[in-house]
Amino acid sequence: MANKQSREDGGSGDRGVPLIRFASIGKYYGTVHALRGASFEVRPGEVVGLIGDNGAGKSTLIKIVSGVTPKSSGSIFWKGEEVEIPSVKVARRLGIETVYQDRAVVGSMSVAENIFMGRELMRPFLGFIPRLDKKRMREEAGRLVVDLKLNIPSADHLVRFCSGGEMQGVAISRAMHFRASLVILDEPTTALAVSGAQQVLNFIRRLKEEQIACIFVTHNLHDVYEVADRFIVMLQGEVVADVKRSEIDVEGLVELQLSRKRKEA
Ligand SMILES: Nc1ncnc2c1ncn2[C@@H]1O[C@H](COP(=O)(O)OP(=O)(O)O)[C@@H](O)[C@H]1O
Numbered sequence: 536m537a538n539k540q541s542r543e544d545g546g547s548g549d550r551g552v553p554l555i556r557f558a559s560i561g562k563y564y565g566t567v568h569a570l571r572g573a574s575f576e577v578r579p580g581e582v583v584g585l586i587g588d589n590g591a592g593k594s595t596l597i598k599i600v601s602g603v604t605p606k607s608s609g610s611i612f613w614k615g616e617e618v619e620i621p622s623v624k625v626a627r628r629l630g631i632e633t634v635y636q637d638r639a640v641v642g643s644m645s646v647a648e649n650i651f652m653g654r655e656l657m658r659p660f661l662g663f664i665p666r667l668d669k670k671r672m673r674e675e676a677g678r679l680v681v682d683l684k685l686n687i688p689s690a691d692h693l694v695r696f697c698s699g700g701e702m703q704g705v706a707i708s709r710a711m712h713f714r715a716s717l718v719i720l721d722e723p724t725t726a727l728a729v730s731g732a733q734q735v736l737n738f739i740r741r742l743k744e745e746q747i748a749c750i751f752v753t754h755n756l757h758d759v760y761e762v763a764d765r766f767i768v769m770l771q772g773e774v775v776a777d778v779k780r781s782e783i784d785v786e787g788l789v790e791l792q793l794s795r796k797r798k799e800a
């Protein structure tokens with residue numbers, strides 16, 4: 536049981552190199568100062584809840600690490616080495632997959648097509664011409680759907696006929712297939728009914744079993760408390776608290792967010 540220790544301490548043991556470290560990340564959008572030197576780290580296999588009010592800078596930080604928008608200052612260290620992440624492609628190559636609530640999937644495409652979009656599996660045709668390996672993609676998608684207990688009839692099912700929770704599941708299947716080291720979910724449960732939100736929390740637990748680290752951005756403290764090992768609280772572009780789950784209960788988390796706001800006021 537090599538993983539036992541890291542599971543018991545929630546994957547947040549303090550030894551070893553962090554999977555990712557944000558060092559004083561700053562971001563201006565024109566004159567808007569969205570991030571003011573945000574620093575924190577995520578350990579391999581750890582689930583981190585990134586919380587804080589609207590406008591705190593959570594999505595901006597996520598967009599920077601996903602290669603969607605450039606930072607203005609600061610450094611990102613990936614497995615101990617400083618990296619630049621100029622595009623989504625580079626982020627994915629490192630092993631960072633981001634699931635956005637609003638554009639996680641393409642409705643007009645099948646489940647299999649969504650999972651392999653942009654990274655299709657190929658097979659040689661006539662010995663050398665690469666062709667799409669539709670059969671393998673369908674089979675692999677079918678396996679992932681079963682693994683995540685998605686209630687989808689087949690990998691050919693169009694994603695627009697899936698529920699909100701299932702759509703997030705399709706996006707998470709993608710991260711599992713491509714063996715991401717870090718999955719980032721920005722407000723994955725916000726638009727969902729309770730059952731869909733529970734489904735997404737189960738996906739996060741499944742990622743954790745696979746030792747895939749996760750940054751879960753939300754302002755739903757009850758959802759995040761169910762799955763996170765540690766909580767990072769942001770306020771006005773800064774990290775104002777970094778607390779382990781074992782050190783706080785959900786009421787404490789609510790109080791923490793409120794008290795930081797009161798101090799600010
Ligand atoms: N594209 C943008 N252009 C200008 N300002 C932006 C842009 N995106 C975000 N902001 C501003 O940056 C700040 C942080 O926003 P955001 O990262 O979306 O916070 P959060 O996700 O925590 O709600 C807010 O003041 C927001 O209005």
Ligand SMILES: [Mg+2]
Nearest residue numbers: 593594595721
């Ligand atoms: Mg946001």
